[in-house]
Amino acid sequence: MDYHSPASFAEASALAENATGITRFLAGGTDVLVQLRSELVTPDTLIDIKKIDGVHDVTRNADGSWTLGVAVTGAEMSEHPELGRDWPGVVEAMDLIGSTQVQGRATLTGNLCNGSPAADSVPAMVAAGVTLSVTGPGGTREVAVEDIPTGPGRTSLVRGEVISAVNIPARGENGGDAYQRFIPRTEMDIAVVGVGVNLRLDGDTIAEARVSLGAVAPTVLLVKDAARAIVGTALDDAALEALAAAASAACNPIDDKRGTIEFRTEVAGVLAKRTAKVAYARAKGEQA
Amino acid sequence: MALDDRKSIFSFVGTRPDRPDGLDKVTGRAKFGADMSAPGMLHGAILRSPHAHARIVKIDASKAEALKDVKAVVTRADFADVPFKPGLEGEFYNVLENVMAGEKALYDGHAVAAVAATSALAARDALKLIEVEYEILPHVTDVDKAMAPDAPVIRKGAADYSVPAGMHPNVVRYHESGHGDVEAGFAEADLIIEDSFTTEATHQGYIEPHACLASLGMDGKGELWCTTQGHWIAQKTCAALLGIETSQLRVTASEIGGGFGGKTTVFIEPVALALSRKANRPVKLVMNRSEVFRATGPTASASMDIKIGMKKDGTITAAEGIFRLQGGAFPGAPGDMTAMCAFAPYDLTNVRQVGYDVMANRPKQAAYRAPGAPMGAFAVESVLDELCNQLGLDPVDVRLKNAAAEGSKASYGPTYERIGLVETLEAAKAHPHYSAPLKPGQGRGISCGFWFNHGGETSVSLALSEDGSAQVMVGTPDIGGSRASMALMAAEVLGIPYENIRVTVADTASLGYNDVSHGSRVTYASGLATIKAARHAVEKLCERAAVKWGIPVEAVKWENGCAVPSGPNAGDFDPLPLADITADMGATGGPISGHFEATPEGAGVSFGTHIVDAEVDPETGKTSITRYTVIQDAGKAIHPTYVEGQYQGGAAQGIGWALNEEYIYGDDGRLQNSIFLDYRIPVASDLPMIDTVIVEVPNPGHPFGVRGVGETGIVPPLAAIANAVSNAAGVRMKQLPMSPPRILAALKEK
């Protein structure tokens, strides 16, 4: 096994492009090292991206948008004084991952690129409209989060491509986001269903919304029907029921040791309602 | 050995000093199974079957053996070499079959070969080079399916004489007991409820995986360091499996990171010894978590039918239960224990119970705290709760009305001596928890539970030092703070401070045979032996005082750590403290020690009553345990904190078993959840503060009144939680675990 710690994304990309066998980027390593130790995946090449300049930075840009380095950890996001005020849903989703120890290592990019359909931060990022800067042999392109996963353990990144930054849009006025997951325990568990909701209000009425679902299909889902069900409403009971129905209808889950098809489908609707209520309250400036 | 007449006023017993092993454990100085190394040591690794049931056609290890880092490869052939114990039988044969497969791999995870190499990584890599040719056979993992006529036969001839003719060969033991006439009893009932229940296999979930360091020479002399609940059974079993003399193998028990019954047998130890013998070097073998789940001993799974008849006033007129327990591909599932314990809390005129021990393609079950009892209690106490609900009766009152007491004929045969069930029920009724109001969506459940407790072979030595301190050598690994309890009991007898006593878990070369730390026996049996050994030393101390004073030994008695004249006629001497006697013991007759060994029979059965509040989210089926109270008879709590710890631990493990823990097998017979991510043991935030009440109804069979407390605490939780959840959800839950998908499905069918 070869270990590299490049000084730039261009170098990281070149290393990955020229590597043979199995290549993994090493961010927090909370997936990579666990898979290595349990002999699930033994990489031939490990490319540590934590030594690249700027990867630990959290930057608020002039237009109010945010740029997060790819090695920023969950703990650093939670402890940031302003990020959570703008994007409480993204921060709470990341904060749900693992334990205190895992929080000190785990990153958004690692969570996304590991390719788990149940990854917690991903529905929140999709709802928030996050994009990624992807550096490859041909330069850098910008890709929406929902376009990265292509199936369990798979992404649309091609050989030689590495994510070089996480871009979160400007929060703007009267907006709020939230993420909730269902797990059978209270923590240290894997989402059976995850729901991200991000919305903007015009008075009491929802003007814009994005609703996403995790763990109910091979990849994260951006559910446009669910957003349509609440846009133009003040999240009254009828809107909530329509939201739940749309969320459940979008599900295409599997039966497995973590939950049945019926259970996941039903609970997706329940959680969509609960999460939308929190996002709505946050958009109104209420504590939730 | 009976309870002391003096209604003892204790000086040390009943206090709560820090445990003697505490500092080592919190600083990391304590040595657990994997913490020992030896010069020239090799690392072992085990190749395991990926198939639930397969004939082993051929094992070709030549590629692994060719590696320069590989020093030995062993298969079953390396155990067959048993010069003076040919043809293992009974449990030794079963254990050998389990630690290294013979003709067939019997479950996913069954060991088929092992390697010793110069590093752990080299050993793991070498495993990949061992080629095993399997002929895959049909398998069965479910208990009811394993009994069905078309089930694949796991091992012909495994059944014993107890099994009635015509049963499937996978049914290997049968138990039937009871008394009275159940049909006549049912005819007297105002209401009869009959229902079926299932529970899944769960793992003890001890935090420390199995680990050992083995060294066995060609001369048949060996040393074994391992994490175990009983090093004498490890010694005896390993010696038999390796074909060496028992006394030539010295076994030392490491500190132990939990066992709960799961470390009362051996898994990797004989393999490590075989590798060591072949490589002629010490071999360390450490399981990973996945191996622990796949290839050690979880508890049995169960399928049960219960029928109970009750009068309108709550009197039980008859009770009947059929208990089918699946214990893996070997005899040993505790169907008999389940049957015997199920109705044991009640004084019944008519009762009948039947237990089956059924084999399936799963790992060999091992003990897990009160093995067999929690499942039966779940089924029986659920039906009792339903009877109370339908007849509008208070569940504590009904249990009090039927409770067994001194003189009751137990459902499993004997007549009870002094027992404390009624006291636990009365304490439950009086506890503020029982009358606290419930919020909407919450339900309350109660359950009683019973466990036999055990005595077992026990040997303890105690030696005094010249400075007046004492060392106690026990043979029972400390799995729950027992060194503290032993020191308290020795302090009580000797009359010297707790801190001046060091208790050591001695190796197999230092004491006679000691039974395993199981059966809730340690504080009872090793405690009794410690008291007797200390009294033996006190006799000698009195003799030395008598010599010093020139009076007969009968004229000396022991009081508060001093020899004193027994009465005014004995003479006028100042009390002689222990340290003054030991200071010159070399000159007055030599070292002073005490010893005691026996198989004490008076363990004293134990009962508990649990109260649980649960809240169920009607939209997701998720349960939160909002309040929990454990009430149990300890006889006499030597160190109350560790008694409470046992009570809380039983409840915590019961919460996991009831709500989310289960062995999940795929259609391919492979275990689907062999990591803690998917085997859902409760995390700290899943548990409420677990309140405890220690009831003390002294056990007549122990000098200080001790009853074992380690196991009874896991008997009531499954039932109490199921009753709370069923009452909260408004639907009877008959399958464990009560995972959210199951509860949501039940709510939909309501």
Ligand SMILES: Cc1cc2nc3c(=O)[nH]c(=O)nc-3n(C[C@H](O)[C@H](O)[C@H](O)COP(=O)(O)OP(=O)(O)OC[C@H]3O[C@@H](n4cnc5c(N)ncnc54)[C@H](O)[C@@H]3O)c2cc1C
């Ligand atoms: C105890 C424990 C609990 C956990 N709990 C949760 C949980 O509750 N929810 C959850 O969703 N996850 C959980 N996880 C999984 C894991 O912690 C998360 O997925 C985490 O976000 C991964 O981030 P990382 O930085 O550690 O990734 P790494 O392990 O470093 O990398 C993961 C993957 O991302 C790729 N990658 C990393 N950086 C880049 C990059 N810049 N460009 C391209 N590809 C890249 C790697 O090649 C690898 O395939 C848990 C893990 C553990 C050990």
